Amino acid sequence: MEQLHLSLTPTAIFSFVLVSFRSSILVRMCLLRSLFLYHRKGLLSVLPPTASLCHFRTRAELDRYLEASQIRERAIERITNVIGTYNDLRLRIFSKYPDLFPEEVFNMETFKWSFGILFSRLVRLPSMDGRVALVPWADMLNHSCEVETFLDYDKSSQGVVFTTDRQYQPGEQVFISYGKKSNGELLLSYGFVPREGTNPSDSVELPLSLKKSDKCYKEKLEALRKYGLSASECFPIQITGWPLELMAYAYLVVSPPSMKGKFEEMAAAASNKMTSKKDIKCPEIDEQALQFILDSCESSISKYSRFLQASGSMDLDTTSPKQLNRRVFLKQLAVDLCTSERRILFRAQYILRRRLRDIRSGELRALRLFDNFVNLFK
Numbered sequence: 001m002e003q004l005h006l007s008l009t010p011t012a013i014f015s016f017v018l019v020s021f022r023s024s025i026l027v028r029m030c031l032l033r034s035l036f037l038y039h040r041k042g043l044l045s046v047l048p049p050t051a052s053l054c055h056f057r058t059r060a061e062l063d064r065y066l067e068a069s070q071i072r073e074r075a076i077e078r079i080t081n082v083i084g085t086y087n088d089l090r091l092r093i094f095s096k097y098p099d100l101f102p103e104e105v106f107n108m109e110t111f112k113w114s115f116g117i118l119f120s121r122l123v124r125l126p127s128m129d130g131r132v133a134l135v136p137w138a139d140m141l142n143h144s145c146e147v148e149t150f151l152d153y154d155k156s157s158q159g160v161v162f163t164t165d166r167q168y169q170p171g172e173q174v175f176i177s178y179g180k181k182s183n184g185e186l187l188l189s190y191g192f193v194p195r196e197g198t199n200p201s202d203s204v205e206l207p208l209s210l211k212k213s214d215k216c217y218k219e220k221l222e223a224l225r226k227y228g229l230s231a232s233e234c235f236p237i238q239i240t241g242w243p244l245e246l247m248a249y250a251y252l253v254v255s256p257p258s259m260k261g262k263f264e265e266m267a268a269a270a271s272n273k274m275t276s277k278k279d280i281k282c283p284e285i286d287e288q289a290l291q292f293i294l295d296s297c298e299s300s301i302s303k304y305s306r307f308l309q310a311s312g313s314m315d316l317d318t319t320s321p322k323q324l325n326r327r328v329f330l331k332q333l334a335v336d337l338c339t340s341e342r343r344i345l346f347r348a349q350y351i352l353r354r355r356l357r358d359i360r361s362g363e364l365r366a367l368r369l370f371d372n373f374v375n376l377f378k
């Protein structure tokens, strides 16, 4: 079977809308205005009537279901931004031109819907400098972590084109990739979590912090601030390992006062602001740094385990079937996300324990050799 090569010209159905987030506020306003009106008039009947940002609508829901995951902070940030943008627009534009922007259409609910649609349906077009577009038809394609197919603009056919990376049988579902995103990012932007272990780009954010009791707390914080970092930072861990920045941050946290002269170099390496990205090495504090990462990993694992254990008996005590369905749905999303994030932490825990064991058994062997050597002279 031939590989599929599908294209959509801008004239089909209705033209695709290009949005550049670097473009003027006017362009963005026009897009949002069309979305608002489409929603009101039901013109885009192909789009879902509800498209909430990552499904978790309130702060209480985020605290309840995503308490173990760092994705909660990102979701709060995103929702706060959307609410802030709406309030700003209402103050500066909607309230001044009520005929153009009537309250029954331009309200918070439709604004959130429009953003939900934008976040979940925008397509990035690499050959147009990464500009993003709403592409009717193409936005019906679902994501698969196993394909490498992306949508792009094709100059010769003047359309958005995608060529599959494999052969499909008639009737088989065709997928695209929404990008190399973690399960948390997919949940935030698209409202779903891939099956456990199927996403090679999955990662979990590990929070690390300077110790308040550290004698050099002030000097370390100063060094971190110089490179745009703070006393607490999150670093992504993947099933295949962790970034050099995380190791550099851990070195800084466990460094004794005698290593003051290296604080800046470590902070620079942790911020990825070194001129040449090289692996910073401090073998004398390797063991403490790995133990520190392991402790942070295990503290995160316990948070996930507590949540997953409690989720079994999470209160579903509501008489409204609609509310019950919603709670079951949110709980399942949270359980899927936490299970996949904890799995990555378990893997990191295993690697860290093995490395620490190797370091310690190496030290023990060296110590025994030294004892034998001393005995020989006795």
Ligand SMILES: C[S@@+](CC[C@H](N)C(=O)[O-])C[C@H]1O[C@@H](n2cnc3c(N)ncnc32)[C@H](O)[C@@H]1O
Residues within 6 Å of the ligand: 046, 048, 120, 121, 139, 140, 141, 142, 143, 144, 189, 190, 191, 192, 193
């Ligand atoms: C661009 S739309 C794709 C078309 C969508 N299925 C529809 O019928 O409108 C993106 C939405 O599709 C759903 N989706 C896409 N890929 C998915 C997947 N692998 N698993 C579950 N839902 C998926 C999510 O709800 C997401 O927000």
